[in-house]
Amino acid sequence: MTQTISGHELAARIRARFPDAVLEEDDVCAVVKAENIVEVALFLRDDPETDAKYLNNLCGVDWLDYFEVVYNISSMVKNTMMTLKARTDRDPGVVPSVTPVWKGADLQEREAFDLMGIRFEGHPSLKRIFLWEGFPGHPLRKDYLALPGGYKPGLQRFPYEFPEGQTSYPYLGRTPHADLMLGTAHQSAEAEPEAEPGVPMSERAVEPHAGLAVPRGEEPGQQAARAGQVTDLTVKDDKANEDDVP
Amino acid sequence: MTELRTPPYVVNIGPQHPSTHGVFRVKATLDGERIIDAEMVLGYLHRSMEKLAEERTFTQNIPFTDRMDYLAAMTGNLGYCLAVEKLAGIEVPERAQYLRVIFAELQRIASHCMANGTFVNDCGAWQTPLMYMFRERERILDLFEMTCGARLTTNYMRIGGVSFDVPDEFYPAVNSLMAEMPDRIAEYEGLTLDNEILLARARDIGVLRPDVAINSSATGPLLRGSGIAWDVRKADPYCVYDRMEFDIPIGRNGDCFDRFIVRMEEMRQSVRIIKQALEQLPAGPVNVPLPLALKPPPGEAYARIESPKGELGFYLVSDGGPTPYRWHVRSPSYINLTVLKDMVVGLSIADAIVSLGSIDINVGEIDR
Numbered sequence: 339m340t341q342t343i344s345g346h347e348l349a350a351r352i353r354a355r356f357p358d359a360v361l362e363e364d365d366v367c368a369v370v371k372a373e374n375i376v377e378v379a380l381f382l383r384d385d386p387e388t389d390a391k392y393l394n395n396l397c398g399v400d401w402l403d404y405f406e407v408v409y410n411i412s413s414m415v416k417n418t419m420m421t422l423k424a425r426t427d428r429d430p431g432v433v434p435s436v437t438p439v440w441k442g443a444d445l446q447e448r449e450a451f452d453l454m455g456i457r458f459e460g461h462p463s464l465k466r467i468f469l470w471e472g473f474p475g476h477p478l479r480k481d482y483l484a485l486p487g488g489y490k491p492g493l494q495r496f497p498y499e500f501p502e503g504q505t506s507y508p509y510l511g512r513t514p515h516a517d518l519m520l521g522t523a524h525q526s527a528e529a530e531p532e533a534e535p536g537v538p539m540s541e542r543a544v545e546p547h548a549g550l551a552v553p554r555g556e557e558p559g560q561q562a563a564r565a566g567q568v569t570d571l572t573v574k575d576d577k578a579n580e581d582d583v584p
Numbered sequence: 585m586t587e588l589r590t591p592p593y594v595v596n597i598g599p600q601h602p603s604t605h606g607v608f609r610v611k612a613t614l615d616g617e618r619i620i621d622a623e624m625v626l627g628y629l630h631r632s633m634e635k636l637a638e639e640r641t642f643t644q645n646i647p648f649t650d651r652m653d654y655l656a657a658m659t660g661n662l663g664y665c666l667a668v669e670k671l672a673g674i675e676v677p678e679r680a681q682y683l684r685v686i687f688a689e690l691q692r693i694a695s696h697c698m699a700n701g702t703f704v705n706d707c708g709a710w711q712t713p714l715m716y717m718f719r720e721r722e723r724i725l726d727l728f729e730m731t732c733g734a735r736l737t738t739n740y741m742r743i744g745g746v747s748f749d750v751p752d753e754f755y756p757a758v759n760s761l762m763a764e765m766p767d768r769i770a771e772y773e774g775l776t777l778d779n780e781i782l783l784a785r786a787r788d789i790g791v792l793r794p795d796v797a798i799n800s801s802a803t804g805p806l807l808r809g810s811g812i813a814w815d816v817r818k819a820d821p822y823c824v825y826d827r828m829e830f831d832i833p834i835g836r837n838g839d840c841f842d843r844f845i846v847r848m849e850e851m852r853q854s855v856r857i858i859k860q861a862l863e864q865l866p867a868g869p870v871n872v873p874l875p876l877a878l879k880p881p882p883g884e885a886y887a888r889i890e891s892p893k894g895e896l897g898f899y900l901v902s903d904g905g906p907t908p909y910r911w912h913v914r915s916p917s918y919i920n921l922t923v924l925k926d927m928v929v930g931l932s933i934a935d936a937i938v939s940l941g942s943i944d945i946n947v948g949e950i951d952r
Contacts, residue, residue: 442801
């Protein structure tokens with residue numbers, strides 16, 4: 339079973355070597371200053387106590403006031419896992435690249451740059467990877483597409499939660515589809531008064547409506563005659579053909 | 585013999601090419617026949633799942649994980665559900681954990697059938713071994729269909745368990761398949777391991793040194809093919825893998841052929857795991873009732889599983905609301921590509937195709 343090194347223990351180890359690097363610590367992670375990240379990473383990788391030779395995961399998190407780059411690192415020999423974070427200001431949002439320490443950070447840093455807009459200083463080829471060059475902005479930022487007044491497109495609340503003061507959905511009438519889903523078709527049929535009692539359903543008069551192609555009582559040919567232009571064209575064509583054939 | 589010098593030129597491999605296993609492009613710079621530089625161009629299948637997921641509830645995000653690695657949807661579901669359960673502290677019933685193991689291993693066999701079959705295709709032994717492997721993959725997909733109604737995008741796992749219990753006809757079908765499977769794997773090996781085409785094309789091609797593999801965060805059969813016995817199922821057991829007996833196959837040379845035989849042997853180990861899980865399968869509920877708008881406490885969690893392609897991790901941040909604050913996927917196909925450039929420089933294009941095939945990428949998971 340992999341043992342998770344707590345943030346406090348990790349912070350204590352970093353602090354023993356770099357007294358000023360640690361900004362914050364909690365149960366899960368240790369947060370270091372962005373400018374110290376490469377030396378801290380190198381120390382954690384090469385120190386036999388931590389032996390963090392393997393970078394599992396690297397990603398950026400936008401906290402609106404600042405960016406955090408999360409490094410989930412582990413030691414395969416000791417089977418331990420730890421979480422390191424680097425914090426930087428949102429503007430200009432620069433973090434030194436850890437590609438010299440772990441080559442596996444290469445593509446992950448490019449992803450974080452592309453989608454979050456964190457610039458990794460010293461990365462061998464920091465280019466967009468999923469989006470094309472010239473794409474406006476960095477979509478994983480929390481303020482991407484934020485409109486005036488703080489309105490954010492997308493889901494505002496969970497649809498099953500009602501707004502303040504409302505306890506149920508307004509009744510919009512039962513639809514045939516809802517009947518099918520709820521299995522209440524027979525109830526609807528009972529509730530509706532029968533228009534023409536005693537006449538079977540197949541023989542009842544059907545009211546014409548807008549969607550019906552051919553109005554009732556009219557032959558298909560009559561409708562075509564009313565359509566005008568199209569019919570005229572076909573008639574002309576027929577005549578032209580007749581003229582050609584001797 | 586006079587030396588002929590040519591200027592370097594660029595050859596586009598993909599994006600629409602059967603050997604790139606999806607919409608994936610490599611810009612290869614060649615000097616004569618040798619590749620001197622390779623640049624990957626990704627993003628043709630980018631659907632921005634990480635952004636979309638921030639607007640949806642934790643449960644609504646499960647179908648996204650199907651569409652990542654669409655050849656291994658079960659393991660995608662499993663990795664995500666484990667991460668949410670870790671974040672929210674949910675206990676999963678024992679029967680559900682066994683079912684998860686059974687379906688994840690069935691999915692591993694199906695995915696490895698696909699990977700090895702298409703790899704043999706890439707080598708030039710066209711189609712026949714692939715069709716043999718598709719035969720068993722088809723039966724596994726039938727098992728998925730009778731359980732959850734879908735074959736590829738299964739959406740089977742739920743936070744706190746699985747969506748349905750298996751039907752009664754599942755047991756005879758899976759038992760007969762597991763009884764036949766060792767013979768079938770022997771059949772695949774008979775078709776491929778002595779195949780002159782495969783041996784000539786895959787041996788000593790695309791060698792990955794173990795120290796480079798670790799430093800480049802390689803995972804899965806790519807890492808094990810280089811001789812490192814690292815498997816998340818053993819190292820950090822999730823579900824009930826700690827109760828299963830199985831071995832981790834490793835390669836010796838770290839070439840394409842080793843990755844191929846590691847996958848073959850892993851199928852055999854998966855059969856072992858499924859047989860044990862079916863024997864131990866307890867009765868009981870398969871999920872726990874949870875609110876539709878699950879609100880995990882504020883915090884973060886990184887959970888990982890061994891998917892067929894390697895370590896699949898989910899990094900989730902919750903701010904206490906019904907939707908995740910950050911939803912990040914550590915996808916094995918994507919990070920395994922880190923080594924591609926070093927692997928193919930110095931090879932010819934035909935060998936680069938074989939190297940790419942041996943990594944076993946899935947573009948749905950790369951681009952997300």
